[in-house]
Structures are given as structure tokens and as C-alpha cells.
Amino acid sequence: MNIPLVVLTAEKRGEKGKKVLEFVQEHNVSHVFGNIEYEVDELRRDIDLVDQLVKRNLGTSFHVVHDQTVVEPKALTTGSGGPMKVFTPYHKAWLAEVSNNPELLSIADMPSKNDKKAKTDLKEFFSSEIPALPESKQFASTKDRDRIRKLWPAGHEAGIKRLEHFLGKKVKAYKKNRSTPATENSSRLSPYFASGVISVREALKAAMEANDGEDFDSGDAGISSWVREIVFREFYRHMLSITPHDAMNLPHNLKFDFVQWEDDEEGWKKWCEGRTGVPFIDAGMRQLREEAYMHNRLRMNTSSYLRTNLLIDYRKGERFFAETLVDWDLSNNTQGWEPSYTVFNPVVQAEKCDPDGEYIRRWVPELKDVKGKAVFDPHSRLSQGEFEKLGYPAPHVDFKESKERCIQRYKQDMADADP
Template sequence: MQLLWLRSDLRQHDNTALSAAAERGPTVAVYLISPEQWLAHDDAPCKVDFWLRNLRTLSDDLSQLNIPLLIRTAPTWAEAPAVLLELCQQLGINDVHVNDEYGIHETRRDHAVADALKAKGIGFHSYLDQLLFAPGSILTQSGSYFKVFSQFRKICYNRLHMALPKIVAAPTAQAALSISGDSLPDAIPGFETPSQTLRDLWPAGEDHAQERLTRFASEQIHYYQDERDLPAKPGTSQISAYLAAGVLSPRQCLHAALNSNRGEFESGSPGVFTWISELIWREFYKHILVGFPRVCRHRAFKPETEYLPWRDAPSELAAWQEGRSGVPIIDAAIKQLLATGWMHNRLRMVVAMFLTKNLLIDWREGERFFMRHLIDGDLAANNGGWQWSASTGTDSVPYFRIFNPLSQSERFDPEGLFIKHWLPELAALNKKEVHNPTSAGGLFGVADYPAPIVDLKKSRERALSAFKNLPSRDILEVVRD
């Protein structure tokens, strides 16, 4: 008997561990409910709800294959070895199959489970599935992990040109087992159920995920390079939640993109090339997570930036978190996040840079806030994005390149359509005033909208000064020695 331990791979098709288990013999699947671990990792309630809804759909799909889905509780991952060992002994399991996950806690959990099982003669098999390339397989000539994305991407493209990763065949139905699947809870204590409006934005299941991917690849991907930065347009794929939960695989995404471009990477559609680059960015940050595990420990990738004089400004942090900064593009983006569990990628950068540069508030505050609200919350991507914007990360934006949120707003939401959708109190303003309501006249701007909590010019100068006065890396190495 084989056991498939599902984690962030909630799909039936192109699932490496599922297919491998089914090839070996009769298979049972299990999913661990770990609420204390999820709380410790700041997983958003809407994300937990999304997992449960996708699990429910997957359970139905697996039942068509006569693979029962069992549900067990391991409040923290420290309890996973005992819970899984007990299940294996109850069912007479010979081997456990998993798809690799990445991060310090995930790696420790899997090593502990493998050790516990092997001590009892039970096999533990892990597979590359969440990525196109295994961490450690894309290295510099000196044998280290890449720190520069463009160099990493070049190697990835060379490898993909040589051989595309193949889609894994889905298993066929097995003989029925005398084991019944478990029912899934409707909710998890400690995680509020999101609104039905939010749920409707993110329907669960592979069919919906594939439909979204297919529609994007056939209709929108060729405009992606031109429209991906425009938050008022549907210029992005909006499949990130499905990728994070493993309802879609990166292989499926890559093949869909290439099929829309006659198999070409660099030539043909610029939109396809740009979108595949975004898939590689996802890959890059996962590799960074493994190669430089300090980023898993809430540490800056660039050690010298740990000495930045971050401000303790709780009232300003709260205003930013609640969409009351007085800068419309920032507040509209936050309102989008709170209402939908998702934020447009360009706005993630603008919002993050405003917090870390204009307010000079620690990027970790923003990273945590995003994880607590994102339906597509992913440690590697979220950490990588925040450290990029804060100029503390690998291949990050130079510290002196600070986005002006008003300029960004005028450039990427020129008519103010996105702002007016999320901030209806500004609907009466013209397309110039809507980006900066204090310019609308009068001493107080718009009555129902707050004044900016920070002076953009002065706060920019403050951030530049903070970075310029950091100790150099050479000095830090001398101090450590």
C-alpha cells in the first residue's frame, strides 16, 4: 500500500508524487490540518479557506480514481512524524510519496518524517514538482547559488531549450479499496471564513484553474508586456493563488505559454517571453530560499542592511495597513488586498516601497501583513518581493531608486479608474486631481479623504540618508572577525 502525502500540490493532473505512488500500487492520500503551524507562518484566512475548498474538489476527483483522501490533524509540524507513522502502521503502508517543498521548517519537517518512517522500515520518496529545476541544479561556475536574476534566467533558458520538462501522465483508476475517505471541515478555528464575494473571485478546483490559464494563454498573454503594469486592466494571469496551492503546476503554465507562441521562447510574442520570465522569477526566489536560508529566518539578504534605522511608527503603520495613507494609489491597492486577497503586482512594489522608503518602516512588517491577507501567499515570492523593494534583498532595486507613488499612479492608472473603483469618495475628481487630492483646491483637499501622512520629498531624502550611512560590508566583516 502506498501513501500520498498532499501539501502544496492540490491537483490530480501533472502531479509527480501522485503518479509515482499510483504506479507502485494501491494508493491512499492524506492531508494534514496544521492550524498552529499556519498561524505561526501568518497564513491568511482566505488562503486557508482556499486550500480547504480545493481539497474538497480534489477529494471528489481522487474518488473517481478510487483513491480515498484521509484528513489528519497535526497542530504543528513537529507532530507530523508521529501522526503519519501511526497512520502508516494502521494501514500497512509500505511507502510514502511527497512532492518537495522549500524552506527551513518544511525541510526539517520532511527530514523528521523520513527518519521516523525509515526507522520502521517504511520508504519515503520525494519528487521535484513545485519547480522546473531542483535547487542546487542551477549554479554559478564557482558552484554557488546565483544572486543575479538575469544570469539565473539565462541558464534556465539554456536548459529549457535543451529539454522541456514533460507533463506527468495522470494515473488511471485503481481497484476500489475498503477504506473510506474523510469529510473536510468547513472552517478551521483561528481562521475566519472570508466573504462569499471573495470566494467567488477564486473558484476552487483544477477545472477553474485550467480554464483561467487557457483563457489567459489564448487571449491575454500576447498583450502581457504592454498591459501587465496597468491595474485597471485584466492584464495579468491571476493564477498565482492556484500556483501557490499547487492546483496548477509550473510545467502546465510553461507548456500553455509556449503552445500559444508556437513553441518559441525569445522570438515571436514579447508577451510570452515576459510572462515566462515571471515564472523564472518565481523559480529564482525558491532557489534563494534554499541557497540562503537566512531569508527564512526573517533576516535581510544583505547583512549590512540589518543596521538600517527603521522607524517605530505604529500610527503610520496602521494608516498604511488600513488604506488611510492619504496617497490614493497606495490606499486603493490596500483596499484591493483586503477585499480580494490579492494585489496587482506593480502595486505590490509601489506599496512596499512606500512603506520601506517613505515611511522607513521595517520591510518585515509589510511582509507579515501581506502574508496575513494574501490568498496567494508564498514565503519565497513574498519575501523576495519585499526585500527587492526595500533594497535589502538579492538583485534588489538600488536604494536610491525610490518610486514616487504619485508618478507611478499617473503613469499606470492615468485615468484614475483603479483608484476610483477602490476609493469611491474620490470619484468626482478629474484624472489629474485623483492622484493627489490635496491639489483639488481648498485647505483640506477632499472632505472624506485623509491628508498624506508623509511628505514624499522629505521622506525620500530621509531614506537616502539612512542607506548612505550604513556601514559597508567590508567594515562588518572586519567587526565579525
């Protein structure tokens, strides 16, 4: 395409806009284009940049587009005109909006190539080097780097190949198997969406073609179920726009900010390492450490366990996921970590979603030879002698007692929050 790539670096987050402004001035840039980011800091950054461009009268126009979502946040409203806050009606309205406006799935044509002389005219930009990653963002070892690169090959072509494989081989079973982590029936496209390597619009257009042109609320049940998960992604961005404090280290329900969390360093360490003594939780955390990824069913269970059974501040877990997940996405992550009265029972969840114990045995090798349903709760389902031979830790907390403690703490502290 003969289009150069220039990467600007800033020492601090707050200096990003300043760096762009300096580049615009230095090179007499006439147009700046960008995709809207809905988080508070990012919106403030872009607003400040526009303000500076206007104040300096540089003659530079600033164009932003909604490209993270198919339907713009806040575009769908209730009958009274207010913002939608419940997923089910939002999902229904989203399906109708896309059905009535098929152009929402239109993909822009590729731009024409620059003339070859662009490489001469813009030599400075074409010779620009991509800076090295900061030390905090680099892999601990070459082995780690190679493992992750194999699991998550980079680039648009790799993302499209994964999309085509999913729609061609796996999507028909998605509705039935989406909550069973052992089957690996998810698309594993979330890292490609999160990094912008492929667009949601592009994926949905391919899904519609795989659905023989049918609307997403009809046709193949697997495709409809998968699209529903993508609509959740849009809904989370919609909610972030409605309640921006979600991106400011505050809970959606502000009363949860009054909860007194436990300072359980041992429990925190065990959770991070996958040594809580709860097989389903430990399997999820070990998958995360090995693959920089975790099945969605396990994300729900591990987050519930940390904030309810361990009663550790959910923001610590939210931050750990942000630093560890290859597909980290702020709106998805914050919504997934929102504290609530819902408490997942990891033993019941494992029996339902991993009925053969295949997922647990894969990620918790200490339990690979445990027979039958004992694998879901070996501490209580095996004799003391049998359990001790496994070399697997006993549960850090009792599930029933820790659940009761959590509910009582929530009720008491949130009641105290009322004026």
C-alpha cells in the first residue's frame, strides 16, 4: 500500500495527546483520524487534543468514528427514551437495529495504493523504527514468548483463518458446548477483537454469510448463540458510556465501594497460582498462567471465588486479569468483575460444565488419576490418606462458611452506606 507506519512513544499516559499535537505541528498535518474509545481517560485525552488543535488554529481537522461497535453506544433506548440497562431487551433491540439497517455491517473498501514515489517523499516516515517494548511488557523468557506466539499467532490473516475455522467447523455446536471448557468450542477470537486485528463488523458479516443470509435471530442456533456473546461486548461498551465511573476504579453499584474487604495475602497468592484447593478454580487459574487466556465459564467462577469466598477486593483480581490476559478489554473486564450477591459454587459448576472432569485433569495434573466425581472435590470425597497422597492442597476456605460470611458482610456494609 506504500503507507508508512510511525509509532510515537510517551513516557506517561497523560503525554499521549501532547505527542500527537507535536507531530501534527512539526509535519503540518491537515487531517487526524481516530476511532472513539469510550473510557473516561481516553475520551478526556481526545477532547483535550481537539481543544488544543482549535486553540492553536493549525487548520487541522479531527475526525473520529465509532468502529469498536456495530451499533453506537447509547443509540438504543427504552420506550421512554432512556438508556437501556438490561441485556435481554438490549439484545432484542440490537438484532432489530441490524436487521433494519444492513449497512451497519458494511465494510469500507481498501484504500488505493500510494504512488511509489511516496517512499521517497516520505522517506523519513518509511525509515522510522518501531520502538522496543518497555521491559514491563516483555516476556520473561524466549520460551514464554514462543509458547504465546504459537497459541496466538499475530496478524489479520491469522485472525481471519481462525474465524473461518470456527464458522466452518465449530459454530454449529457452539450453543450446546459453549459452557464446557474441555471441548474448546469457543472461537478464541477475543484477542483479535481486543487488539483491533479484525473488526467485529467483519466477523458478523462472515457469520451472516455462514447463516445463509438469515438474520441473527433465526437460522443456525449456534451462530445465533455466538452472535449473542458479541452483542454482550457491545452492551458492555454501551453501559460504560452510561456509567463512566465503571472505568474509574469504582463499582457499578456504588454501595459496593463501602464493603470492607479482607487482607488475605495467603489466599491471594493461592488464587493467583491456582492452589486454592478447589479444582475447578485452580484449573482456570493455571490455564490463565499458561495460555494468557481463560474460558469464559472459568472467568465467572474464579472472579466469584475471589470476591466472595476469599472476600478479597475485586479490583485486585480485575487488575491481575488486565496484566495477564492476552484478550484484556476494559469494558468486558470491568463488567465481568462487578461485585454482586451472586456466588458461584465451583463444585456444582464443575459437575455441570466439566462433567467428565477432563478440563480439571488437564490443568491440575495432581488429580489426573482421581476417578469419578471425586475429582470435583477430592478433599471431601476421598479418604484422608487417599487425599494426602495426591500432593494437592486442601481448600483454603470452607465454601459454605465463606459464602455466608460474604453475604453477611455485603448486607451490613452496604446498609451502612445508606444515608
